[in-house]
Amino acid sequence: MLDIKLIRENPDFVREGLTRKNEPDRVSEILELDVQKRKIQTESDTLKAKKNKVSDEIPLLKKQGKDVAHVLEEMKALGEQIKVYDAELKEIELKLDEIVERIPNLPHTSVPTGKSAEDNVEVRRWLPDGTTLESEKKYLDHLELGKKHGILDFERGTKITGSGFPLYRGKGATLERALISFMLDYHINNHGYQEVMTPFIVNRDSMFGTGQLPKMADDMYLAERDGLYLIPTAEVPITNIYRGETIDERELPIKMVGYSPCFRREAGSYGRDSKGFLRVHQFNKVEMVKLVKPETSYDELEALVGNAEAILKALKVPYRVLLLCSGDLSFSAAKCYDIETWSPAENKWLEASSCSNFDNFQARRAKIKYKSADGKKSDFVHTLNGSGLATSRLMVSLLENNQTEDGRIRVPEVLIKYTGFDII
RNA sequence: GGAAAGGUGGCAGAGUGGUUGAAUGCGGCGGUCUCGAAAACCGUUGUGGGCUUCUAGUUCACCGGGGGUUCGAAUCCCCCCCUUUCCGCCA
Numbered sequence: 387m388l389d390i391k392l393i394r395e396n397p398d399f400v401r402e403g404l405t406r407k408n409e410p411d412r413v414s415e416i417l418e419l420d421v422q423k424r425k426i427q428t429e430s431d432t433l434k435a436k437k438n439k440v441s442d443e444i445p446l447l448k449k450q451g452k453d454v455a456h457v458l459e460e461m462k463a464l465g466e467q468i469k470v471y472d473a474e475l476k477e478i479e480l481k482l483d484e485i486v487e488r489i490p491n492l493p494h495t496s497v498p499t500g501k502s503a504e505d506n507v508e509v510r511r512w513l514p515d516g517t518t519l520e521s522e523k524k525y526l527d528h529l530e531l532g533k534k535h536g537i538l539d540f541e542r543g544t545k546i547t548g549s550g551f552p553l554y555r556g557k558g559a560t561l562e563r564a565l566i567s568f569m570l571d572y573h574i575n576n577h578g579y580q581e582v583m584t585p586f587i588v589n590r591d592s593m594f595g596t597g598q599l600p601k602m603a604d605d606m607y608l609a610e611r612d613g614l615y616l617i618p619t620a621e622v623p624i625t626n627i628y629r630g631e632t633i634d635e636r637e638l639p640i641k642m643v644g645y646s647p648c649f650r651r652e653a654g655s656y657g658r659d660s661k662g663f664l665r666v667h668q669f670n671k672v673e674m675v676k677l678v679k680p681e682t683s684y685d686e687l688e689a690l691v692g693n694a695e696a697i698l699k700a701l702k703v704p705y706r707v708l709l710l711c712s713g714d715l716s717f718s719a720a721k722c723y724d725i726e727t728w729s730p731a732e733n734k735w736l737e738a739s740s741c742s743n744f745d746n747f748q749a750r751r752a753k754i755k756y757k758s759a760d761g762k763k764s765d766f767v768h769t770l771n772g773s774g775l776a777t778s779r780l781m782v783s784l785l786e787n788n789q790t791e792d793g794r795i796r797v798p799e800v801l802i803k804y805t806g807f808d809i810i
Numbered sequence: 811g812g813a814a815a816g817g818u819g820g821c822a823g824a825g826u827g828g829u830u831g832a833a834u835g836c837g838g839c840g841g842u843c844u845c846g847a848a849a850a851c852c853g854u855u856g857u858g859g860g861c862u863u864c865u866a867g868u869u870c871a872c873c874g875g876g877g878g879u880u881c882g883a884a885u886c887c888c889c890c891c892c893u894u895u896c897c898g899c900c901a
Contacts, residue, residue: 445829762839
């Protein structure tokens with residue numbers, strides 16, 4: 387959530403940011419409601435001050451044996467007037483909240499201006515020694531490999547649930563599990579994250595806190611009877627661990643990593659990239675989340691991207707890092723890097739990670755603050771998160787890049803101790 | 811699912827209609843003492859909003875959430891949520 391004071395005091399700055407993000411400009415509307423709100427609040431507060439003062443005097447007057455009937459009468463009328471103001475105030479606040487809650491975060495100054503994914507900027511590329519993207523080699527795609535070895539069974543996954551719910555079998559299931567364990571261990575042991583295992587279904591407050599609600603409601607699975615949502619990413623439960631809390635600054639930065647399945651309805655994207663793992667409704671992901679002091683957050687973002695890249699280097703998977711342009715940023719993000727892995731069979735890059743700094747946008751919504759050691763200063767933390775990484779697209783690259791001439795699949799060196807086998 | 815108890819400041823725990831934003835203890839922060847530390851002692855210590863002459867003053871709101879009664883509510887009434895314990899069911 388944007389700070390109403392920022393909108394009030396720097397409306398043009400906010401307008402510019404929203405324009406960069408291709409968002410409609412509702413700043414004037416907000417400012418108008420804000421003025422109305424404060425005007426009514428001032429009037430209501432003045433009356434309340436009077437009410438409080440007189441109410442304090444009543445017992446004293448009674449003690450003196452004075453007749454207070456006319457005072458009570460007066461106060462009753464005052465109370466009615468206050469009710470009228472408060473009802474009006476509430477109505478305006480509701481309107482204001484409804485708008486402000488749907489205003490996205492502003493892009494950071496270091497984010498390039500652009501309209502869509504076309505304008506994202508490739509900042510670096512990494513290929514394992516001896517590999518090139520152009521190859522004479524004939525690659526089977528992940529579906530063909532999955533079928534050939536009986537490790538992926540999309541047809542039966544569809545039978546169980548519907549399309550986009552993958553079924554892994556045999557060494558495929560083991561490889562998936564190995565990948566998750568490897569990534570978790572790597573971040574815990576080499577990058578200093580604390581492992582967390584969270585609920586995978588969350589309430590509305592949590593979804594609001596990280597910014598999925600109210601705008602992205604249609605993209606999520608909802609257990610309506612209970613008012614609970616299946617998480618689209620572990621970012622939601624992990625970030626919300628600290629919702630409503632004030633953290634001692636000496637505890638920052640807090641770095642957490644957790645595995646979760648992710649559930650996405652992908653409403654409106656049917657038919658696009660629908661092949662196999664390229665777009666699914668359920669996938670596995672290891673997610674890193676950091677709560678940090680404001681002045682460090684953009685450095686922490688660079689470190690976060692580095693943490694995700696380290697996994698791909700260890701697995702020897704070709705990848706590139708993109709700096710997203712303003713127009714391609716998600717609702718809550720101020721700055722974001724995507725990591726894409728190479729698919730030789732599709733002959734394209736696949737998004738496997740997204741690492742974002744949310745500045746204080748989520749912290750405001752989730753009310754996560756920190757307090758200085760001397761207790762004098764308190765402010766919102768900055769939150770960050772990054773996939774480290776999502777297994778589905780990574781699995782595509784992993785299977786395809788590691789296939790041998792005869793169509794078998796070599797298990798990357800670092801995963802062998804997790805799988806117990808070195809070839810499929 | 812049934813029954814009971816309970817939700818108060820960072821924590822523990824008073825408070826059942828009128829200077830109670832809230833006793834007391836612990837913790838935190840600052841200080842005295844000390845070579846230093848501990849102990850002891852002194853002081854201080856919630857959040858959010860509005861207004862103004864804005865490193866300050868003033869005012870409003872907040873005792874799980876929402877609504878109500880009243881001149882006045884942490885305290886009374888209604889609804890909801892959550893926690894704990896017991897019973898039932900169960901991986």
